[in-house]
Amino acid sequence: AQTVTQSQPEMSVQEAETVTLSCTYDTSESDYYLFWYKQPPSRQMILVIRQEAYKQQNATENRFSVNFQKAAKSFSLKISDSQLGDAAMYFCAYRRGIQGAQKLVFGQGTRLTINP
Amino acid sequence: NAGVTQTPKFQVLKTGQSMTLQCAQDMNHNSMYWYRQDPGMGLRLIYYSASEGTTDKGEVPNGYNVSRLNKREFSLRLESAAPSQTSVYFCASSARTSGINEQFFGPGTRLTVL
Numbered sequence: 151a152q153t154v155t156q157s158q159p160e161m162s163v164q165e166a167e168t169v170t171l172s173c174t175y176d177t178s179e180s181d182y183y184l185f186w187y188k189q190p191p192s193r194q195m196i197l198v199i200r201q202e203a204y205k206q207q208n209a210t211e212n213r214f215s216v217n218f219q220k221a222a223k224s225f226s227l228k229i230s231d232s233q234l235g236d237a238a239m240y241f242c243a244y245r246r247g248i249q250g251a252q253k254l255v256f257g258q259g260t261r262l263t264i265n266p
Numbered sequence: 267n268a269g270v271t272q273t274p275k276f277q278v279l280k281t282g283q284s285m286t287l288q289c290a291q292d293m294n295h296n297s298m299y300w301y302r303q304d305p306g307m308g309l310r311l312i313y314y315s316a317s318e319g320t321t322d323k324g325e326v327p328n329g330y331n332v333s334r335l336n337k338r339e340f341s342l343r344l345e346s347a348a349p350s351q352t353s354v355y356f357c358a359s360s361a362r363t364s365g366i367n368e369q370f371f372g373p374g375t376r377l378t379v380l
Binding site for chain 1: 307356
């Protein structure tokens with residue numbers, strides 16, 4: 151069974167600085183997708199960024215980027231120029247690439263605090 | 267568009283009571299999902315419906331039943347609530363089952379079972 155591990159329960163960063171959240175996963179498959187979701191205090195789950203395993207190029211969305219290391223099964227999230235609105239729980243998630251595969255497997259989450 | 271809506275937002279039950287959580291999406295999505303989130307944990311899949319007329323078990327289906335009423339609506343029923351079912355429940359939907367299609371989440375229902 152696939153598992154996703156986030157080893158940092160909490161992180162903090164100064165406003166305008168850069169922070170990296172770690173995620174590792176365990177799978178024997180070669181085709182899959184990886185996601186980072188943000189959950190602010192409102193509880194709403196918001197997709198931040200996604201990566202297809204077959205793509206070598208790291209995904210980027212504005213201030214958010216990933217470092218995808220397929221051989222190491224690592225998928226870290228870098229937030230540049232941190233803003234107060236980035237404070238939230240961040241979840242790493244995995245989904246198999248086969249047709250009909252539905253299950254998103256989530257990590258335990260990392261609580262990110264932004265210090266003004 | 268409202269996206270994914272869930273009712274109720276909060277609910278308190280006594281052990282043994284039953285209730286149904288409602289979910290609806292207006293994005294014409296084929297697939298819908300029910301997750302639960304316990305404190306300090308990520309979301310875990312309870313049940314999903316790949317398309318109208320089909321439902322399948324996820325990771326933690328025990329104690330729950332689901333109904334895909336039509337393409338828009340997917341309900342989750344607790345027949346006899348237990349304190350272990352105290353959790354936040356999220357409904358989600360996605361356009362299709364293949365590719366990197368995104369799952370869109372509702373705002374969640376906080377359920378407490380006394």
